[in-house]
Amino acid sequence: MLKFEHVSKIYKGQKRAVNNLNLQMNEGEFICFIGPSGCGKTTTMKMINRLIEPTEGAIYLKEKNIMEMDPVELRRKIGYVIQQIGLFPHMTIEQNISLVPRLLRWPLEKQKKRASELLSLVNMTSDYLHRYPSELSGGQQQRIGVLRALAADQPLILMDEPFGALDPITRDSLQTELKKLQQKLNKTIVFVTHDMDEAIKLADRIVIMKDGEIVQFATPDEILRNPANEFVEEFIGRERLSQVQPHIQTVDQIMNPAPVTVTPNVFLSEAIRLMKQKRVDSLLVVNRNNKLEGYIDFEMIDQKRSQASRVAEVVEKDILKVETGTFVRDTIQTILKRGLKYVPVVDHDGRLVGIVTRTNLVDVVYDSIWGNDTEGIAQ
Template identity: 75%
Template structure:
């Protein structure tokens, strides 16, 4: 889908920003370019849509040499998202999302329908279409910037530190949202970041650059388990190299497949009985199809016991969950960062299939840190 064949960029004075880059990526891959400042990652990305033109070598998109295409036509076929999202303040959200579609001469009704469809992908309602950028939060504006890049259904999207200016909580949530969106839509993404946690979380392939040279290219697990040299080890950070057992990678492998649950139509008395019986202080709430709806805990029941009777009256809907194929290392990071006791595990249809607790992670973390020492004793 995307290929760099001996690509270099030389500026005036002979400075090589990118030197003899050879890379090849498949359709639908999430590719993250990372490295220290001045390593050539943004230059490499900008060469793909010819905002910067290569000095040597060839870049191919779907086996077609990009230098043989009209640059304006090329850019319209590639989505582009930057950190300073650049929404037009005098345009509505609908007009911002469908800007490229207007250039492509899509009719008004079709543009509106596409904008509405895209909003639903990020759980934003159609009433946002008539709002203006200043009426949205930073995270919402960033979502609109991403949707604008997706509007014309281009197969390739370039993203230059798109979440860098956001606060950590919004950034974390947008990363999760965007990764799910990318998998669902099957887009090929080229993503530039300086944040190794972000790269490990999002990437199918990570490209590490230094001084314009390719240092290592591989999956997150390949790079974590077999860093190419000391520079990669230091850049990743020693604490990230502490990995779980090699044969344990996904949440499904370590979850408890029988979490304690209750339904919203059951009484608070039943909830308390269930908690006592299983010695827990909270319960996950599911519907008749086992879709996760939220949770309840002892404290909430205690605060509402005089005015509420059913679980559905006191349910707490904001439940952070992970999908069963999520990586263990990402889940450990989320549990530690958010200070959670447990994380529900769902399938692709949000049905509850298990639970990961802090306790269930203890053996893995201990084995990761002290396993070799213990074996040697």
């Protein structure tokens, strides 16, 4: 998909901002560039769509040298998302999403259909199409920025710290959505970040740069297990829990496979009896096909018991969940950032298969840090 051959960028009278880059990115890969400020990661990204042109070497997009392509046509073939989002305030959401398809002269109906389809991918209804950016939250605006980059179905998307200005919870949610979108649509994404947690969560492979050069280019697990040198060790953080217990990879390995559940038609009095019997303060709500619909807890029941009689009337449907195969390291970060007690685990069809609790994670952390050596704790 994308190849760098001995690429350098030299500014007049300055040192090399990027020096002799050689790397290859495969179709459908999520590649993160990371490194300290001034390492050359953003310069590298901007050379891909010729916002900055390389001084030496060649960059190939699908085996074609980008310097032999018309720069305007090149940029229309590449999606681009920046931290400032760049939505046009005088345009509706539909018009913002359809910007590139309109430049490519897509039929109007095709533009409208594409915008509506993309909104549904991030759980936003078609009602948003006729709103303006000022009517949306920061997280919603960032979603639209991502969708605009996907609108013309470009195979390659560039993202320059797109979530850097968002609060931690919104950022975590958008990271999860973006990874799902990328896998579903099989896009190749080049993503610049300064956040190692973000790179580890999103990337298939990570490019760690320093002083304009690549220090290590590998999968997150390879980097965590075998950092190339002391700089990489210091940069990723020696304390990261994911470096230990390499045999524990996904939530499937640590989840409780029998969470306490209830169906929507159950009376609240029965739900309370079940909580008491199982000694829990909340229940996951599933339908007849075991699809997760939400949760209820004692406080919710107490607040609405005078006006509701069944679970369906009080269920909270906004619940964070992870799919089977999700890395434990990502779930640890999510639980810690959001202060959650647990996270349900579902299969690809949304059926509940288990639950990961803080206790599960404490066991992993305990074994990671102390192993079988309890003498140090006693002392």
